[in-house]
Amino acid sequence: MEGIFVILMPLFAFLIIAFFGRRIGDLTSGILAVLGSAFSFVFSLYMVFKSLHTPVQIKLYEFLPLEGYTLTVGFYFDALSSITTAVVTFVATLIFIYSIGYMHDEFGKWTYKFYAYLSLFLFAMLLIVLSDNLLGIFFGWEGVGLASYLLIGYYHNLKKATNASLEAFVMNRIGDWLFIFGIIATFLIFNTLDIVEIFQKIPTTQSALIGLATLLLFGGAVGKSGQLPLHTWLPNAMAGPTPVSALLHAATMVAAGVYMVARLYPLFEAAPQTLKVVAVIGGLTALFAALAATSHTDMKKIIAFSTMSQLGYMFLALGVGDKGGAMFHLTTHAFFKALLFLAAGSVITAFHHKLYDIYNFGGLKKYMPVTYASFTIGALALAGVFPLSGFWSKDRLIGSYYEASFVWGLLGTIVAFLTAYYIFREGFVVFHGEERFRKIDPHEPKEVSSVMTVPMVILGVMAVIAGFFEGWYVHAVGGEHKEIHLNVAVTSVAVGLTGILIAYLVFVRRVVSPEGMASVLAPLRVTFKEQFFTERIYHKGIAGGYMVLSKAAFYVGDRFIIDGFINTAYKLFFRFAKDVWKTFDIKSIDIFIHWLALSMFRSGRVLRNLQTGLLNNYVLFLLVGIIVVLGIMLYALDRVKG
Structure with a gap:
């Protein structure tokens, strides 16, 4: 039963702190x-x-007995889940330690x-x-x-933070509804939600x-991992504190989509057409996000687009069938x-959380x-330079792409070039060249405290050595061992070094x-920076169009048609009534109508108080909502089975 403590330790910490x-x-x-x-990591x-x-x-x-099936709560530890748990808790522990230094200036503000x-x-x-079942x-x-909604919008006094948290919430709700229907469909097929039983059937x-x-x-998974077309929330989530960005992109939320597909991979293998869709969405997102990263100037957003691309x-x-390689690259x-x-958070901290644009820094190396050093090691690993960890995991994937299709292999190679270029563009602009920050902040920046640098050093060591465990990892999770294709490896490294050199x-x-290049390539740069204008289409076109239609429906439908019809009918009827019954008082009806409207308005003001801003209340509402949704799901399943 020691495995229970793996998941209980963070829960205990949450309850005590809350x-x-x-x-x-x-x-x-x-x-x-x-x-x-940390204790969760030890138990893992x-x-x-x-x-x-x-x-x-x-x-x-x-948890809940049904006719012919009982929903249970349980956990399943195998090589895939236990190793992933160890990685998640290890990285999370280092980020938590780092956050103590990062949030130090916020102490005393209910941090x-x-x-x-x-x-x-x-x-x-x-x-x-x-979890050993889909319900868990x-x-x-x-x-x-x-949790992502609360953390992304943690700086609730900043409009961009609250907007980003709402966008993440809405985009993920779209994906979550698809996920719910997927769970229902899976239950209808196999009459169970237990993962092991599903695989057996x-x-x-x-x-x-x-x-x-x-x-x-x-x-x-598309919504949770920020893939096309539910992608716009992921780079905007950088409005939250940097430890949130690191946890969100490295070890938790966005990794959940990839892990879920890998966890249920035997089920996906039974649907080869779905795997083709997975490949297309992943490939397009990888290229799309890499192009966007080449033009952005926000220090954290560039890395965020990199995450979106790597998830693709x-x-x-x-x-294309390489589950072991996908999960090793996730690790x-x-x-x-x-x-x-x-490393990006350290730079931001050194400038008191005021500067984010890479062109506002420069010359920070000394x-x-x-x-x-930490940023450079991370960038070299991301670019797939030998012998860092990214070389082993990324080159394995590119080899798998070429085995499946030349088109996929070529796309992977192009993305590798773009990745090396945009991450070193950021590194060179921030840490080399002219000290542009002096025009904004005359104070000399200093290295951050050891509580922030020590986690970076440990992660730097892991970024260097983790790739050497590729054979052991893939064998442990049941993937196919593949020898590195020498020609693919040489080409990939050469392409990455070319991107760095440029x-x-x-x-x-x-x-x-650079300014001349930006001017000449302005149309492409703007297109890439605007994410091929998808965000504008969503915000201005879909959301804005919805608001315009809503206002039009209100003024035309409600005010003009409905109110006009009711007022006309009201006047005609009571004029007729007054002619028939001389003593009928129209003013009393007017008073009643206005009283009814005023009552509705005051009721709305009372109900508005439900928006308290208190976490405890929102958690209660969430639990009630989940219970209602589960009740509807179970009722529907019971009717279908009946």
């Missing part, structure tokens, strides 16, 4: 969050060794809530990773959605609904992407050597004027 954080203080709350994650290591060869399933209790949200975030992610995954799925089940079920489940890489690998990506975000020549040596 209820007593105001009394114990911000620093103690941060330490408790770190301890909850124990479960890795225990479940590596023999899976461990823990059934806690029967304990931030640490409570972080612990809730980790607990929900572990629920996704370890659904609860974790919604939990990370709630796949060989003997012939149903056209499997394709539909997997498409719907993948729709949930993983989905493309899943689509190495967790180390070097967290490292890049923490002032922040640890941050510079960035160096343009932004350090300035053999070509």
